[in-house]
Amino acid sequence: MSWKSGKGYRLRITGYVGEVFDFRQRVGLELQRGLRKNRERLHPLRSLFWECTLRCNMHCRHCGSDCRVQPEVPDMPAEDFLKAIDSLTPHIDPHKTFIIITGGEALLRNDLEVVGLELYRRGYPWGVVTNGYLLDARRLESLMEAGMHSITVSLDGLQDEHNWLRQHDGSFGKATEAIRLLAAQNEVLWDVVTCVNPHNIGQLAVFKDYLAGLGVRSWRLFSIFPMGRAAHDPDLQLTDKQYCGLLDFIMACRENDSRIHVSYACEGFLGDYEHKVRDHFFYCRSGVEVASIRCNGAISGCTSVRSNMDQGSIYTDDLWNVWQNRFQNMRDRSWAHKGQCKSCKVWRYCEGNGLHLYDDNGELLTCHYHRLTANQQ
């Protein structure tokens, strides 16, 4: 009997949860559940997002899909952020905590290299998420000199589709050039992310070939969750059928195309697609392994989580103390066992989806698993 799903024999088990998984997949899910419970108690801080600015050089259709953009919020002074970092350093191994600098558009900060070098000197690996518009050869060189470990560039389809989503006619050209620069070096880890929507889903295969031609080796695909500007825009939301098609596409790429490693984003329990469209089982790491410092100093889990779940502020609290002693609602999701989750047969593995998908009233806005099962019926 082969362990691998879909090859050789598959021992399928319908357990008390009423869902049909491979035996191997079921064991993996149970182990992941045990790991999650363990990590909730250990809460090792593995990733720290810094929302370094809310300024942006674009006006993307879907932005504010994960935060309310308030450009009147000033950039956090670098020394404030580094002071918060210094409160962590005595308690952790910096080499194991990855600092991810995001925004707005992070490259709008002219002191990014100064901060990056300070992080590097303290032993923290760090990376940047960017739309690529400002990433020319000179800037890439200076970021690398400052010790940048990795970078993610957004590219949301071929020219028309990308520029449509970004609402900026020059953005495709600039992002593509940035990707070419990254492909020409081998010192910094990098990948490309794409927000899949009804305008670009039909061209994913062609787009994949384009990316492979640019030298992209790692590609992550996101669906746009219904927040902010995206909440009521039907042009941005995939149908259930399209969503299943996206996952099928990813699965096929992983099985058949060795040029480029394709993955789905981290969100959502995906039922039978678990561990087939990404390299790990789902679990929401917000507040368990992931924290963030927002532009206004608020401390939270993932930056995509709404501000009503903020745990404190670096201006009034010690960051390490907050990480150690708060985040209870992120480390114990029993409060989310309500509504559509109450009777859900896969609650055990999901525990209420990603926290960024809850509105200000604590209600879950969307369930990936239900989308998939609804489409199968």
Next chain:
Amino acid sequence: MKIKILKLKDWLILSLMGLMGFSSCHSTKELTAPEPEPKPTPKPREEIRLMYGVPTMDYHISGRVKDAKGKPVEGVAINMLERGLNATADTIYGDQDNIRRYLKKNEVRTDSQGRFVVNAQDLPRESVRVLVRDTDGKANGEYKNQLLEVPVDNVDRSKANGMYQGSFIKVMEIELEER
């Protein structure tokens, strides 16, 4: 103890998942670029490029602590300090509870012959700071604290490879001044 048990459980689950062919976290294997040739003679620190990961070096600092008369001093606390700490010989700035815990966790103490050994792993540096503190009151004498800047030179790079930049071995003779 509880933390150790949780970490052991973590390791066991990860091992089992690995045996079954599952990854438990975002894999970065696919992002690994071809490893560059090892650089046995690195460029000056400010020109060191970060490849993938963080460069590390082993630090082995040992020696003997004695007083002005050459007598060994027992019980002296020795720490190799993190770069980010703002410190003088008598003060480390920051949350004092956290600082105390940090120092306690990372310190070694001299034995009856005044000997000590510090083993650490850290970024490659041009120098390291060694904090020497008399923390046992009147026992063994009373001496002034010292914060010593030790140049990192003569690094053994015979085993340097990729991120690992070699080892620094230093033997020190530290003379304490009475308060």
